[in-house]
Amino acid sequence: MTNVSMTVNGKSVSCDVSETTLLSEFLREDLRLTGTHVGCDTSQCGACVVHVDGKAIKSCTALAVSLNGSDLTTVEGVGSASNLHPMQAAFKKHHGLQCGFCTPGMIMAGIDMVERYHAAGQELTAEAIRHELEGNICRCTGYHNIVKAIEEAAGTMAGQKQAAE
Amino acid sequence: MYDAKYHKPSSVADAVAALSGAEEGKVLSGGQTLIPTMKQHLAAPSDLVDVRGIDGMSGVTAADGTVTIGAATTHADVASNADVLAHLPGLACLAGGIGDPAVRAMGTIGGSVANNDPAADYPAAVLGLGATVVTDKREIAADDFFQGMFTTALDEGEIITAIRFPVAKKAGYAKLPNPASRYAIAGVFVADTGAGVRVAVTGAGEDGVHRNAALEAALGGDFSADAVEGVAANEDGMMADIHASAAYRAHVVNVLAKRAVQAS
Numbered sequence A: 001m002t003n004v005s006m007t008v009n010g011k012s013v014s015c016d017v018s019e020t021t022l023l024s025e026f027l028r029e030d031l032r033l034t035g036t037h038v039g040c041d042t043s044q045c046g047a048c049v050v051h052v053d054g055k056a057i058k059s060c061t062a063l064a065v066s067l068n069g070s071d072l073t074t075v076e077g078v079g080s081a082s083n084l085h086p087m088q089a090a091f092k093k094h095h096g097l098q099c100g101f102c103t104p105g106m107i108m109a110g111i112d113m114v115e116r117y118h119a120a121g122q123e124l125t126a127e128a129i130r131h132e133l134e135g136n137i138c139r140c141t142g143y144h145n146i147v148k149a150i151e152e153a154a155g156t157m158a159g160q161k162q163a164a165e
Numbered sequence B: 001m002y003d004a005k006y007h008k009p010s011s012v013a014d015a016v017a018a019l020s021g022a023e024e025g026k027v028l029s030g031g032q033t034l035i036p037t038m039k040q041h042l043a044a045p046s047d048l049v050d051v052r053g054i055d056g057m058s059g060v061t062a063a064d065g066t067v068t069i070g071a072a073t074t075h076a077d078v079a080s081n082a083d084v085l086a087h088l089p090g091l092a093c094l095a096g097g098i099g100d101p102a103v104r105a106m107g108t109i110g111g112s113v114a115n116n117d118p119a120a121d122y123p124a125a126v127l128g129l130g131a132t133v134v135t136d137k138r139e140i141a142a143d144d145f146f147q148g149m150f151t152t153a154l155d156e157g158e159i160i161t162a163i164r165f166p167v168a169k170k171a172g173y174a175k176l177p178n179p180a181s182r183y184a185i186a187g188v189f190v191a192d193t194g195a196g197v198r199v200a201v202t203g204a205g206e207d208g209v210h211r212n213a214a215l216e217a218a219l220g221g222d223f224s225a226d227a228v229e230g231v232a233a234n235e236d237g238m239m240a241d242i243h244a245s246a247a248y249r250a251h252v253v254n255v256l257a258k259r260a261v262q263a264s
């Protein structure tokens, strides 16, 4: 066992975990943050995507100990039921989900791609969104509404950024 | 996943010591290959030696006609690095096409090259550009480094610290990705090095990454897509699996060679 401390959704947490505990296990089992889903054993589905120090990664493919001291955001940290993140609101409006299993990863990957393209000054086109979603699998929707939702959220998020500046 | 002891050394010497002191130690870099392999019980190292905390293992430096990339530099950082974009845009493009954004945020060049997956992208660039693999104890030329599927010249416990790429006059990469995994069904890296043309093929060969002599000869005289036209597709040594036959791969290699030249 080894001690791991991180900031998760703005709160400091500290736990003793085994050295091979995956970040996804740490979040779900030790911190009981079960919004992060685990949909595969092969690092391919993206249901487990979270943000670590500002980068979207697959939490099932990282050891918790290796991220000691990091700043994490999970889907629980982006918005709340009464105050949805623009990405969540857009998924709701465009019906970007059916069973919802892939949704936490889609939301986290969606926010990450909007922020990356914005920082690079690139336009996030529908085609780019499809390309960026390479690592997120949805078994239900056929992706059309997911792409529409991310497109709309990209606009809302850019508007909010401008208003804040 | 079986238990393993985790180490995070801050120097190459400490990493070498941790590996030599372990029963069955393995380097951990981005973990995008090793962790899935461990989850499936296909690897059970006693110790994991994380090289990402080592000073100088990440980052890019360009000098005297070479671009040197630290082994722990992520695919995303290579894809967006200003020096790589300026001197070897084909390499930046290759890195930006590996897997998906989350894999690129973690996976590293050293891990990819050490692993030498027969369908991985980086080995094609390393061999195609005639790069040098720098380790904790020596420098290995690409032509000597790759020794067949998942096999390299690395000794037990030897650590890649950097890959040094000579800048080419022109270089480009094209791949046909497997639609599910994004690994290459075939991928071709072409380079007009100034001292000759090199063509490296990944994904398609039974023995992993290799050079293609016929394409090198054709492009050596005339570095253009048209020059590929007259080269006969060669099935010898091509892999056949559920994704593609040997004949299909041989054909695709020539098509990708043209695209790689056009992209260069």
Ligand SMILES: Cc1cc2nc3c(=O)[nH]c(=O)nc-3n(C[C@H](O)[C@H](O)[C@H](O)COP(=O)(O)OP(=O)(O)OC[C@H]3O[C@@H](n4cnc5c(N)ncnc54)[C@H](O)[C@@H]3O)c2cc1C
Pocket: A042, A043, A044, B026, B027, B028, B029, B030, B031, B032, B033, B034, B035, B036, B051, B071, B072, B097, B098, B099, B100, B103, B106, B107, B108, B109, B110, B111, B112, B114, B115, B117, B119, B120, B121, B122, B158, B159, B160, B161, B181, B182, B183, B184
């Ligand atoms: C969903 C998915 C899609 C992918 N798609 C592609 C793709 O399209 N193309 C592609 O090329 N790859 C692909 N990959 C693999 C990815 O590029 C990996 O990042 C890469 O193969 C391994 O790099 P790593 O840093 O993650 O290494 P790790 O997983 O940490 O290590 C891999 C191996 O290399 C050894 N090793 C690591 N670093 C060193 C070092 N410095 N010195 C000596 N040995 C070392 C380790 O001991 C281990 O055996 C994909 C992976 C996933 C999960």
Ligand code: FES
Pocket: A037, A038, A039, A040, A041, A042, A043, A044, A045, A046, A047, A048, A049, A058, A059, A060, A061
């Ligand atoms: S659970 Fe992480 S990629 Fe599928």
Ligand code: FES
Pocket: A096, A097, A098, A099, A100, A101, A102, A103, A137, A138, A139, A140, A141
């Ligand atoms: S909504 Fe069911 S997997 Fe995407």
